[in-house]
Amino acid sequence: METKLIKINPDKLTKESFKEAADIIRSGGLVAFPTETVYGLGANALDDTAAVKIYKAKGRPSDNPLIVHISNVKDMEELALDIPDIAYRLAEVFWPGPLTMILKKKACVPYATTGGLDTVGIRLPANRIARFLISEAQTFIAAPSANLSGKPSPTMAEHVYKDLNGRIDMIIDGGKAVYGLESTIVDLTGELPVILRPGCITDRMLESVAGRVELDPAILQKTPMEGLRPKAPGMKYRHYAPEGKLIIYEGNIDRVIAVINLEVEKKLEEGHRAGVIATDESLRLYSCGIVKSVGSRRDETSIAAGLYKVLREFDEAHVDYIYSESFADNSLGQAIMNRLLKAAGYSVVKI
Ligand code: AMP
Ligand code: MG
Numbered sequence: 001m002e003t004k005l006i007k008i009n010p011d012k013l014t015k016e017s018f019k020e021a022a023d024i025i026r027s028g029g030l031v032a033f034p035t036e037t038v039y040g041l042g043a044n045a046l047d048d049t050a051a052v053k054i055y056k057a058k059g060r061p062s063d064n065p066l067i068v069h070i071s072n073v074k075d076m077e078e079l080a081l082d083i084p085d086i087a088y089r090l091a092e093v094f095w096p097g098p099l100t101m102i103l104k105k106k107a108c109v110p111y112a113t114t115g116g117l118d119t120v121g122i123r124l125p126a127n128r129i130a131r132f133l134i135s136e137a138q139t140f141i142a143a144p145s146a147n148l149s150g151k152p153s154p155t156m157a158e159h160v161y162k163d164l165n166g167r168i169d170m171i172i173d174g175g176k177a178v179y180g181l182e183s184t185i186v187d188l189t190g191e192l193p194v195i196l197r198p199g200c201i202t203d204r205m206l207e208s209v210a211g212r213v214e215l216d217p218a219i220l221q222k223t224p225m226e227g228l229r230p231k232a233p234g235m236k237y238r239h240y241a242p243e244g245k246l247i248i249y250e251g252n253i254d255r256v257i258a259v260i261n262l263e264v265e266k267k268l269e270e271g272h273r274a275g276v277i278a279t280d281e282s283l284r285l286y287s288c289g290i291v292k293s294v295g296s297r298r299d300e301t302s303i304a305a306g307l308y309k310v311l312r313e314f315d316e317a318h319v320d321y322i323y324s325e326s327f328a329d330n331s332l333g334q335a336i337m338n339r340l341l342k343a344a345g346y347s348v349v350k351i
Contacts, residue, residue: 179199
């Protein structure tokens with residue numbers, strides 16, 4: 001299959017520029033498009049054969065549900081049953097934006113889209129290209145991240161091209177994803193809202209609107225999922241992983257830097273390629289290996305936005321080992337550490 005690459009300027013959206021992409025979606029094909037979280041791989045959410053194509057193109061396990069993207073708050077009523085009042089309140093504050101709500105699904109949503117579940121994840125994205133595409137396609141768009149399953153999520157069209165060229169119909173290049181981490185997922189089907197995946201809408205932010213909110217125990221876990229049955233099926237898979245072995249170092253930052261320097265030196269002597277995930281603040285304190293800054297500790301949003309890009313750059317550099325500093329795991333840091341821990345397969349060294 002030939003993958004067509006088109007560029008759309010988010011400040012100049014015309015019906016004409018979306019015609020071909022919308023036709024592809026309507027006829028059951030696959031279009032990757034930018035969202036404010038990461039790039040999504042879209043298909044008609046109401047067409048089960050189209051949804052199946054997403055799993056095939058990504059190599060994604062078929063029980064890992066897809067999030068359905070809509071272009072108007074009202075659209076959630078087309079997809080979900082028994083919508084609680086709290087969903088409307090959260091939508092009013094956080095939509096359009098990086099929040100996915102899990103609700104009971106209507107019969108029109110195929111099980112191929114929900115990974116066999118009776119619930120559906122719904123999000124109204126803030127990215128204007130994403131919303132324009134959904135409304136031009138005149139349907140709802142199921143879209144997981146547009147990467148090969150298990151790889152770091154794509155934050156730029158180039159990342160999508162690298163993973164999915166030849167496997168999908170079209171890629172829309174609309175520039176960098178501003179947040180760089182997948183949406184916060186909150187399950188609204190139980191007594192209390194439960195966060196299944198932390199993201200840029202933090203627990204505090206949700207609580208300011210919804211009152212008490214629970215965190216799925218798997219989020220706080222610092223070891224693999226053994227023993228815990230994940231509520232969000234995707235949580236059980238190894239995710240976001242670079243090719244090299246990633247190890248996180250936790251503790252006093254000066255000591256972390258000293259230990260990482262020694263480790264890198266040792267690996268280089270053994271003939272391996274080694275890299276370091278540093279920050280703007282620590283970059284110059286590392287003495288050897290390939291050292292990259294993920295962002296600034298003074299601005300956590302820069303770290304969220306830079307994480308997947310740095311992981312992918314280490315893949316390009318074919319490093320065998322990657323050593324990373326760790327980050328505070330509250331607020332946005334909770335989402336950052338959640339992804340970093342998964343990328344590292346929970347390999348953490350405490351100093
Ligand atoms: P992705 O779009 O690749 O970030 O993955 C979507 C993730 O959303 C899945 O891996 C699940 O963890 C979660 N998800 C989507 N729909 C549901 C649902 N109905 N119930 C629980 N989790 C869901
Ligand atoms: Mg994903």
